[in-house]
Amino acid sequence: MKNPLVINNGNEKEYCETVNKNSNANTTASVLKGLGIRDDPVVHERDQAMEIFKETVEFENGRYIVQLPFRKSYNELSDNYSLAKQRFQGLWRRFGHDSELYQQYREIILDYSEQELLDRSFYVDDLISGGNEFEEALQTSRRAKYVMEAAGMDLRKWITNDTNLMEQWKKENFDVHPVHETVSLGANETKVLGLSWNSHEDYLTTDTKSLLEFVSLDKNTKRFILQAVGKIFDPLGLISPFTVRMKCLLQDLWKEEIQWDDPLPTHIEKEWKKWREELPYLGNSSTTVGISLRWLAP
Numbered sequence: 001m002k003n004p005l006v007i008n009n010g011n012e013k014e015y016c017e018t019v020n021k022n023s024n025a026n027t028t029a030s031v032l033k034g035l036g037i038r039d040d041p042v043v044h045e046r047d048q049a050m051e052i053f054k055e056t057v058e059f060e061n062g063r064y065i066v067q068l069p070f071r072k073s074y075n076e077l078s079d080n081y082s083l084a085k086q087r088f089q090g091l092w093r094r095f096g097h098d099s100e101l102y103q104q105y106r107e108i109i110l111d112y113s114e115q116e117l118l119d120r121s122f123y124v125d126d127l128i129s130g131g132n133e134f135e136e137a138l139q140t141s142r143r144a145k146y147v148m149e150a151a152g153m154d155l156r157k158w159i160t161n162d163t164n165l166m167e168q169w170k171k172e173n174f175d176v177h178p179v180h181e182t183v184s185l186g187a188n189e190t191k192v193l194g195l196s197w198n199s200h201e202d203y204l205t206t207d208t209k210s211l212l213e214f215v216s217l218d219k220n221t222k223r224f225i226l227q228a229v230g231k232i233f234d235p236l237g238l239i240s241p242f243t244v245r246m247k248c249l250l251q252d253l254w255k256e257e258i259q260w261d262d263p264l265p266t267h268i269e270k271e272w273k274k275w276r277e278e279l280p281y282l283g284n285s286s287t288t289v290g291i292s293l294r295w296l297a298p
Contacts, residue, residue, distance in 0.1 A: 113143075127155060137165055145174065161202045195238070206239055208283035215276050220269050222253045223260040242282060245275055 049069045056067035095102040121129040131137035157177035195204045211231050229246045
């Protein structure tokens with residue numbers, strides 16, 4: 001193996017070293033290192049990950065399982081509970097002597113709490129939250145309204161399942177949603193995360209009207225089944241026992257290598273027809289929401 005020219009004291013010299021197939025790895029590595037040729041660390045880590053994959057990959061119950069490439073040696077973090085407790089107690093004693101410092105800390109913690117509320121309770125453009133008691137729900141709604149107004153955004157059409165909270169909102173000039181307004185869902189019903197929420201009786205139902213109209217086209221292909229399943233929006237997973245059946249059916253179609261517009265096999269068509277016949281019952285089912293006070297601000 002011959003390397004490029006090496007310049008030494010203005011003179012060009014050529015350095016040669018012979019490495020044959022019988023040379024061991026250490027000799028080869030030493031020669032390459034002397035020539036300034038080093039392994040790319042990224043490539044080296046990639047090779048290690050591939051080795052871990054080859055050593056740990058298994059096939060169980062129709063799926064592949066592989067171990068994540070965690071580092072084998074790592075330093076465990078020490079237990080600093082006692083130190084943290086001492087610092088907290090020291091800070092609490094300072095609060096007893098400095099009320100202004102306590103107020104500053106309190107405001108910062110409340111700000112973090114309000115930000116957490118928004119991170120946890122916002123879904124697209126809907127704010128959904130609540131509380132176990134009237135005062136808790138009222139204070140939470142006030143904080144949410146204040147934070148959004150400070151950002152130049154007004155929360156409108158507030159709605160709740162509690163009449164006392166609704167009356168208090170009206171007194172404080174919240175933009176409340178008419179409880180008995182009908183929006184193609186029926187009296188007392190409001191859209192919440194793709195579901196219909198009856199704020200009076202406090203239960204959730206699935207609106208299946210558009211889905212029923214679609215499946216009435218009565219097409220028996222993999223493409224049509226996938227389109228039907230795609231029309232179901234269930235982020236809370238309340239109807240997953242019903243929808244998962246079609247997901248399993250689609251897996252069977254892929255296993256049998258059925259093309260998008262091919263006729264369905266008899267056994268799959270039978271299951272698909274049964275699911276469609278049960279679909280109307282889905283709109284008649286309801287799920288009770290088990291929290292005392294709830295509110296929604298679209």
